[in-house]
């Protein structure tokens with residue numbers, strides 16, 4: 001009995017050596033590097049408390065390197081915010097995950113996002129929601145986001161260059177309000193614009209950062225009835241400010 005066992009062990013070891021020898025030498029192709037970095041990021045998000053598997057899987061399916069400047073693409077899967085030009089940033093993956101989780105999105109939901117940036121959060125949402133509508137006030141960022149959605153063949157996101165503080169336009173032919181979920185990715189000073197609460201469905205949830213630089217809190221608003229909503233705090237955050245009107249971008253302020 002014992003002898004046979006030993007023999008079995010030898011055979012297994014031999015097979016393993018053979019497998020190791022025929023295995024091709026690993027290639028450090030960018031895709032291979034990115035997919036292992038991405039898996040590490042998703043595991044880090046899980047360890048940091050993100051539990052919703054739809055959210056983790058959406059993050060895993062979005063190539064974040066598409067949404068950040070080429071010069072910084074090696075940082076695509078670090079859990080950090082990265083500058084995207086015009087004084088704006090792509091949000092930190094943990095914050096994107098936390099906001100998406102808090103939004104409790106399903107594939108039945110129509111979501112409005114204020115602050116497209118280059119489109120990362122909208123792309124993550126597009127993997128879970130039925131449709132995403134997103135508004136950006138900087139024309140060059142809006143154009144870049146459009147390009148990104150096209151390149152990644154994302155068809156359930158509609159973009160608009162405008163002032164998101166006014167909500168989604170209610171003009172005939174464009175009207176989409178009310179929304180099941182609203183996510184604001186720039187911080188209002190005291191509270192999110194009334195117009196946004198107005199465009200939320202009853203029973204709907206809005207996630208938005210509120211406060212001045214250094215003192216911002218991510219908040220969850222639930223619309224209980226036509227004119228009442230509840231508010232709760234999620235966590236302290238750092239976002240760029242929510243600003244009115246379409247930005248007047250000058251040629252000196254390029255996109256990185």
Ligand code: SAH
Nearest residue numbers: 090091115117121136137164185186242243
């Ligand atoms: N959602 C983005 C975050 C971009 S940073 C991501 O996934 O990375 C926040 C963005 O909000 C900036 O691009 C800024 O220009 C935009 N923003 C600020 N105020 C706005 C407003 N009133 N309407 C639309 N976009 C606004």
